[in-house]
Amino acid sequence: MAKVRLSQLAYSRSGDKGDGSNVGVVAYTREAYELLEKELTSERVKQHFREICHGKVERFEAPNLMALNFLLHDSLGGGGSESLKTDAQGKTHGLGVLWLELEVPDDFPVPHPA
Amino acid sequence: MTKKESVLIANGQGFWGDSILGPIRLVNEGPLHYLTLDYLAEVTMSIMQKLKSRHPEAGYATDFVQMLRRVLPVCREKNIKVIANAAGVNPQACLKAVAQAVRDQGLKGVRVAVVEGDDILSRLPDLLKEGEPLANMDSGEGLASKLDAVQSANVYIGAEPVVEALSQGADIVITGRVTDPSLVVAPMVHEFGWSLDDRDRIAAATVAGHIVECGAQCTGGNFVNWRDVPDMARIGYPVIEASPDGSFVVTKHEGTGGLVNIETVTSQLVYEMGDPAHYITPDVVADFTSIQLEEVGKDRVRVSGIRGLPATDTYKVSISYQNGYKASGQLTVAGPDAVEKAKLCADVVFQRLALDGVEFSEDQRLVEIVGTNVCHAGIAASPRDPAEVVLRLGVRDPDRTKVNRFGMEIAPLVTSGPPGVTGFAGGRPKATDVIGYWPALLPKTKVSTSVHVEEVE
Structure with a gap:
């Protein structure tokens, strides 16, 4: 098995959704999507954002877009307009998820450079 | 009315504070039929109520009127219609300012429409008395306990009144809290003569509206692979080429900077997304898991296959x-x-x-x-x-x-x-x-x- 960063398998975008953020993760290839569907669980994402997300993480799938959508509840320090945080709208959470490391088979076609 | 084979709809403003260059360049640098502009966010309405309470002529997006002064002559010349939710909480004051801008440009025969009915601030006590809890969708708490602290209350209304305005020959439509995607739905319904109950087509138009509602965020702005985006300073704002069957192409004007491909469009599709199978607007419930994307040329992504479910019987209130x-x-x-x-x-x-x-x-x-x-x-x-x-x-x-x-x-x-x-x-x-x-x-x-x-x- 080889270690890769999520940024080598997918791109992303995030924004605010009430007191939390949404993090959309879109695979570059169908193989990468199928791998992420198995490996990139809500638990995995929650663990990754443990210092940012204080609520639960929900996951939705849109296989037609090769996209997984995560809702990170209670991750903005009180919602877009109430929060004091620099990133009160979770704009950077999308790049944050791409730091996540995953194990892939040695011969897995990694679509994007590190 | 002759039905067009293709209608070109752009969004030139992703939020109040977006660059004035977006709309100015859109009307000048390529073909266009409709210019839509989105000025309202949740916080904006309360700021506007506050401004209005201090000054009876305030409480709308003044940026819009400034922008209008710069684009009106060319819009008139090319017959580009303008649809903007710029009226905020003071539609009549916005109308006055728009009319003044039209007069100052020496333009004749310009028809301006105002869509109202979204602002329910003064109706809240009565609505509570009538038994509407207006419960917080996140916490479930009823509004009664917070009533004294409320600063603004606006219903997210849909495309229908905007369609009506267009059918009455409006050249400029200003609205209060019309949902962002509905600004794009309305011209398609008007031009193609769709029924508002044609839920697959309305869902398709809603997806188009969602893709363009943040302006350049679908043409290379805020894109992970930012090094691939050419000429960011001159980034082109998005243009939808809509077809009568509900399919459409996302593109931007030739010669502008930025990038439109499956990745930039998908990035925006997932932006501020909840459950992708149920994207709820006042017009329809769009199923984003039905969307099919195809690159059909340089900076051209075709979007098709979209299904919709019937609209809900409630409006969301902000x-x-x-x-x-x-x-x-x-x-x-x-x-x-x-x-x-x-x-x-x-x-x-x-x-x-x-x-x-x-x-x-x-x-x-x-x-x-x-x-x-x-x-x-x-x-x-x-x-x-x-x-x-x-x-x-x-x-x-x-x-x-x-x-x-x-x-x-x-x-x-x-x-x-x-x-x-x-x-x-x-x-x-x-x-x-x-x-x-x-x-x-x-x-x-x-x-x-x-x-x-x-x-x-």
């Missing part, structure tokens, strides 16, 4: 309320030992406030040392000893005086703190309103919208 006060300020701390000194500064501020009897609980304080991973805390590696950092301090409290007292204790660090503290610009941070957001639902039967069209004399 209510804002006063929820205390906040302030934040910042200082730059130069090294050596920048992080350690920044931490000391933060401790000193809160200790000095305590000496004066002013205390803030832990969860009402903010201490961020920018440069040490405040955005990706616990995720990315943090530099061990950055050459300099920015210290951001903030507080939140129901007591305005306490919040202002906090603001007075930041600058003194320059002379009575550790060495290398600078960058205290902009004066003392002052208390500003914390605006609470209260999303609720209201049966559609409780809301009636109105359309008024007039030709500017």
Whole structure:
């Protein structure tokens, strides 16, 4: 098995959704999507954002877009307009998820450079 | 009316504060039939109510009128129609300003429509009496207990009144809180003669509206692979080429900067997404899991296959309320030992406030040392000893005086703190309103919208 960063398998975008953020993760290839569907669980994402997300993480799938959508509840320090945080709208959470490391088979076609 | 084979709809403004170059370049640099502009966010409405309470002629997006002055002649010449939710909470004042702008340009025969009915602030007590709880969609709490603190209340209305305005020959349609995608749905319905019950087509138009609603965010803005985006300074704002069957192409004008491909479009499709199978607007419930994307040329993505479910029988209401006060300020701390000194500064501020009897609980304080991973805390590696950092301090409290007292204790660090503290610009941070957001639902039967069209004399 080889270690890769999520940024080598997918791109992303995030924004605010009430007191939390949404993090959309879109695979570059169908193989990468199928791998992420198995490996990139809500638990995995929650663990990754443990210092940012204080609520639960929900996951939705849109296989037609090769996209997984995560809702990170209670991750903005009180919602877009109430929060004091620099990133009160979770704009950077999308790049944050791409730091996540995953194990892939040695011969897995990694679509994007590190 | 002759039905067009293709209708070109652009969005030139992703939010109030977006670049004025977006709309100006859209009307000048390529073919276009409709220019839509989105000015409203949740917080915007409460700011506008506040402005209106101080001045009866305020409370709409003044940027819109300034922009209009610059694009009106070319819009007139090319017959580009303008649809903007710029009316905020003062549609009549917005109408007056728009009419004045039209007159100042010496243009004749311009028809301006105003769509109203979204602003239910004054109706809230009656609605509660009628048994509408207007319960917070997140917490379930009824609105009654917060009524005195409410600053604005607006229903997200749909495409229907905008379609009506267009059918009455409006050249410019200004609206209150029309849902962003509906600004794009309306011209398609009008041009192609669709029924508002044709849910697959309405869903398709809604997806088009969602893709363009943040302006350049679908044409290479905020894109992960930013190095691939050419000529970002001249980024093209998005144009939808809509077809009568509901399929459409996302593109931008030839020769503009930016990038439209499956990745830039999909990035925007997932933006602010909840459950992709149920994207709810007043017009329809769009199923994003049915979307098919195909690159059909340079900077051209075809979108098709979209299915819709019937619209719900409720409108979403966006209510804002006063929820205390906040302030934040910042200082730059130069090294050596920048992080350690920044931490000391933060401790000193809160200790000095305590000496004066002013205390803030832990969860009402903010201490961020920018440069040490405040955005990706616990995720990315943090530099061990950055050459300099920015210290951001903030507080939140129901007591305005306490919040202002906090603001007075930041600058003194320059002379009575550790060495290398600078960058205290902009004066003392002052208390500003914390605006609470209260999303609720209201049966559609409780809301009636109105359309008024007039030709500017």
